Amino acid sequence: MATIRDVAKHAGVSVATVSRYLNGKGYVGADTAQAVQRAITDLNYEMNAVARSLTTKQSNLIGLILPDITNPFFPELARAVEDVALTYGYTVVLCNSDENPEKEKNYIETLQKKYVAGFIVTSSQHNRDVYMELKKPMVALDRPIDASIPCVISNNRQGLKDSTRSLIQSGCKELLFVEGPNHIQSASERKQGFEEAMAEVQHVKEHHIQANFHFDESYEKVKAYLTAHPEVDGIATSSDVAALGAIRACTELGLAIPQDIQIIGFDGIQLGEMLSPPLSTVRQDIYKLGAMAARILIKQIEKEPLESLYYEVPVELVHRGTTRS
């Protein structure tokens, strides 16, 4: 591994000059530049990232903190982040937090010791303080942390409003809403959307249950509820995985989808399309969410100005096989 000193010697200049050339700052004469470049290619020189970080106190690492990559919503997000990070020369460190504040804090500290360039975080507000004190570029993804921290998020309220309305329009009279965990802002916004849509109509009965974003809980609670309330003829959920649970519950109860009961999810995970019948849902542009977050983070890292602190990406109702209209 050639060092900057080898290059300098080979080119007959000083290391300072090579450094300047490498970083494109400060003056370097045209002929000198030539010589340096030649030396670099001759020696097949590659800069040592660690040494550089030590002096600049800055690396090109990006910390991606999310609850659990195993939740089908996140892989696409992570992929998007990684893709744009790569094109800008950054590298992403994967951190599964399990929504555990301690784990998040740990990762943050570990990465700070590595002079991480910034963070992209999907976390609830339980950990706001940690992030507020963090003197690093960062962006909140899918869930706001604090109004002062740039945030990229879907229009959750509108999405659930749309899905609820569409269920109503296609004739549902007894609507069950499977809420998410309301301490997560995105989830409570979705709930709000549901309620707004319900407020617009008179003769539709509202049913509620709460479940986390997991299959099992959703399945069990929906099944129990439907057993007690067989009049329900439409289900809107706060996540696609919850919708899968609802589908299972309905199937086991012998309900035909969408004839007897309609179901519409939320998220737009890729697996929704692979189902038979495919899942009707409110699709978030998950990839875009991740890509924007990465782009915005990198802007901050590179000291470019941000247009806004709040980026909302639109959401799209997609009717597939589990709804009638």
Add this chain to the structure above:
Amino acid sequence: MATIRDVAKHAGVSVATVSRYLNGKGYVGADTAQAVQRAITDLNYEMNAVARSLTTKQSNLIGLILPDITNPFFPELARAVEDVALTYGYTVVLCNSDENPEKEKNYIETLQKKYVAGFIVTSSQHNRDVYMELKKPMVALDRPIDASIPCVISNNRQGLKDSTRSLIQSGCKELLFVEGPNHIQSASERKQGFEEAMAEVQHVKEHHIQANFHFDESYEKVKAYLTAHPEVDGIATSSDVAALGAIRACTELGLAIPQDIQIIGFDGIQLGEMLSPPLSTVRQDIYKLGAMAARILIKQIEKEPLESLYYEVPVELVHRGTTRS
């Protein structure tokens, strides 16, 4: 941020002593140790990982190179790797290669400049040379790279043999096998398993098609094939996602699963259980695969001896809703 020098001063010792204490190597007197520890807690000292890397030429970064985190097989793998990496104090960098040798090479170089500790790689043999030259600890995950590189893998052959046999036992007479891309060794082993099972019986007809591990291609090819060969009464696939495609094809053709046609996948992705009906499959212990790979890599990094270069993890046939037996 306190440095080692601050600690030394505060404790009234030299930096070398502090360093020794920190690393637990070399002698440090009991009382000195006390003083150093006090200084550390007093100053809230945290070691600078970059400076350390610069001298030791070693970091605690692990590169995880896989085709695409968006493929449902990988998130669980990544999670497992991350979990064990964390418990051993390592940090994982996520690299999506798209099976592109250039991208892999790039990541490898980028990470080497950071003194990465080692690599966990899911790659085909197209890139064997790159890895053979790589003087770093590494382990091949899910796909062997070279006999000299430690490898963690499922018993693919046995798995497909089991699934095929079970289809035969439950009465299938016209079996379609949806192959994966055979340049991937795991895929060709699965094919071999299928053929071995078929060789055991007389009056079962064999059908083949090839598809990659993606939904769309599988769906289209299966649909076309079934249209031309309606006699097929059982489908074994080389991946769960391919099975999803097959399910869609059957559904659209009005075939009842598992009454008219049985389907069995391979992988054991979590979404298989969330389907209605849930997918029968050959379950790999994906988490274990990832966890073992990480453990084995770390052993190498920490110069512990390896028992073997080949770790095969068993596979389990699970009958759920898409098969009759």
Add this chain to the structure above:
DNA sequence: GTGAAAGCGCTAACAG
């Protein structure tokens, strides 16, 4: 324009 030199924070001989 270019070079000399002083670090960045830590480790690792080598003395003592």
Add this chain to the structure above:
DNA sequence: CTGTTAGCGCTTTCAC
């Protein structure tokens, strides 16, 4: 057992 010292490879004043 402990301290001195010379780097690791690069950036960055500050002179020339």
